Structure formats: structure tokens, C-alpha cells
Amino acid sequence: MDKTVFITGATSGFGRASARRFAAAGWTLALAGRRFERLQALQEELSPQAEVHIYRLDVRDTDAVRAVAAELPPVFARLRTLVNNAGLALAPTKAPKVALEDWHTMIDTNVTGLVNVTHALLPALIAYGRGASIVNLGSVAAQWPYPGSHVYGATKAFVKQFSLNLRCDLLGTGVRVTDIAPGLAETEFTLVRTGGDQAASDRLYRGTEPLRPEDIAEQIFYLANLPDHININRLEIMPTRQAWSPFAIDRDE
Ligand code: NDP
Ligand code: 8X3
Numbered sequence: 001m002d003k004t005v006f007i008t009g010a011t012s013g014f015g016r017a018s019a020r021r022f023a024a025a026g027w028t029l030a031l032a033g034r035r036f037e038r039l040q041a042l043q044e045e046l047s048p049q050a051e052v053h054i055y056r057l058d059v060r061d062t063d064a065v066r067a068v069a070a071e072l073p074p075v076f077a078r079l080r081t082l083v084n085n086a087g088l089a090l091a092p093t094k095a096p097k098v099a100l101e102d103w104h105t106m107i108d109t110n111v112t113g114l115v116n117v118t119h120a121l122l123p124a125l126i127a128y129g130r131g132a133s134i135v136n137l138g139s140v141a142a143q144w145p146y147p148g149s150h151v152y153g154a155t156k157a158f159v160k161q162f163s164l165n166l167r168c169d170l171l172g173t174g175v176r177v178t179d180i181a182p183g184l185a186e187t188e189f190t191l192v193r194t195g196g197d198q199a200a201s202d203r204l205y206r207g208t209e210p211l212r213p214e215d216i217a218e219q220i221f222y223l224a225n226l227p228d229h230i231n232i233n234r235l236e237i238m239p240t241r242q243a244w245s246p247f248a249i250d251r252d253e
Helices: 013-024 036-046 062-071 100-128 150-170 189-193 198-205 213-224
Strands: 004-008 028-033 052-056 081-084 133-137 176-182 234-237
Touching: 004 013, 004 100, 013 028, 013 036, 013 081, 013 213, 028 036, 036 052, 062 100, 081 100, 100 133, 100 150, 133 150, 133 213, 150 176, 150 234, 176 213, 189 198, 213 234
Parallel strands: 004 028, 004 081, 028 052, 081 133, 133 176, 176 234
Antiparallel strands: none
């Protein structure tokens, strides 16, 4: 069995649900995140089903990312699937009110972190060749502007374009690249975005039907198992109960 998957941000949300989905199918997993005790709990939960390796990792730390790539077990010398999922939004207020530090954190995590991991694991993906895939977590915020998205949406626009550009450079290697772009999904995302405001998070998801982590995990698993000759470039997914508003207009009144 050479079905290996490396998932960043496996301690919560889409990453954890993906770990469960791949483990249920018997893949060999490498899971990364900063909250190690959560990784340990997940490893314990999934071990009866699959071989699970865990790594305490901050994706912003380039040296640490390289070190984890270097210490992966030999089976990961050929990596079938990389799920670049670790990411976050901060400061859901308008740009003039946002601390520069928050902008930097989003760029460092969603852009620098994602390219750190991609760069470190590309040789193993190319070694796998035909059938390998990179699944990058983008967002509807890459494509559609909304107030409070400022740098977050821009980092996801980077993910979108990076995914397309990688496709060009990986042509001939057999490695696929997909930008999966979810809309409203109930995870810890809003808790993080609001600085731990559980009531604000509950308010956002109340009275509607957001995507569930398992919905996105199922799509990621589907992407990783497509026939080798198919590459889905971008997969944008919204809840049925989410759509767009009219353009905002500034009026004298
Ligand atoms: P969660 O907050 O539930 O999970 C985020 C994961 O990212 C956690 O496991 C967290 O782990 C990890 N993470 C954050 N920063 C770092 C870091 N510096 N190094 C390593 N891991 C990190 O949110 P989601 O599951 O919703 O988010 C997953 C991805 O999906 C993100 O890229 C997000 O932007 C994207 N997304 C989310 C949507 C949503 O509505 N929920 C919609 C569209 C896209 P830990 O803190 O333990 O390190
Ligand atoms: C976040 C998507 O719709 O919650 O990536 O802003 S949304």
C-alpha cells in the first residue's frame, strides 16, 4: 500500500476530518499542527485503522518544515497526496482597524507556510509521479471580495494562482494540483478569526446550514482518488444557503 498523505492543520476542522477520511480508507498518514496533544489524541483514535505519524509543526517555520520532511518514514519518500490545509483568518473588521501584525500572521501562515510545505515535499510528490496530487485549501474569498476579507482574501488569491502556476511547472511529472475553495463552513475558523469569541462564532452559523468539515474532507478524498489522467484545477463549494449580496454603493444622504 503506497497511499501516503501529508495533512497540515490536522488538529481541527477540515484537516482533522480529512485525516479521519483517509484513515478510514487505510492510507498511511502524516499529520502536522501546533497543538500536539490534539495530534496525539487523533493518532490514538485512528491507529486501529491506519498507520499514523504526527508532527508538531508551525508551517511558518521554514527550518522546522524542512526538518519534518527529512524525518518522515521511508514510505513517504513517495508521497501520493499533500493536503495544504493549515491556515487562518484574523480580524474580521475593515482594513483601517486591523493591526499590521494580523496581516503579517495571515501572510506568514497562508502564503509562506503553504509554500514552505510545498517546496519541502515536492521531491516526494514528483517521486510518486502519476497519481500524486497537491490539494491546496483556498477559499471563496480568493475570488469574491467582501468587507473584512482584506489580507485573508488576498492570501487565498495567492493560493489560487500558485496552484495554477504549479500546474504549469509540474506538467509531465504526473502530479496534479487543485485549489479547493470552500465557502461558509463551521469549524474553529471563526473562533480563531474573532480571537476566541464563541458567541460570535455561534451567531455566524446559527439559523443556516454551513458546510461541515466532513463535506470538505469528502471532496479532498475524492480529488486524491480521481483517475490519474484527471486534474480538477479549482473546486469552489458553497453551502446552498450562501450566495452574494448586491454591490455596495456609497451615497450622499
Ligand atoms: P480550523 O481553525 O478549524 O483549523 C485550522 C487548522 O490550521 C488547525 O488545525 C490549526 O492547527 C492549523 N494552523 C493554523 N496556523 C498554523 C500554523 N502556523 N502552523 C501549523 N498549523 C496551523 O479552520 P478550518 O478547518 O476551517 O481551516 C482550514 C483551512 O480552510 C484554512 O486554510 C482556511 O483558511 C480554509 N478555509 C476555511 C473556511 C471556513 O469557512 N471554515 C472556508 C474556506 C477556506 P494548530 O492551531 O494546532 O496549529
Ligand atoms: C472563508 C470563507 O465565506 O467564511 O474562507 O468568508 S467565508
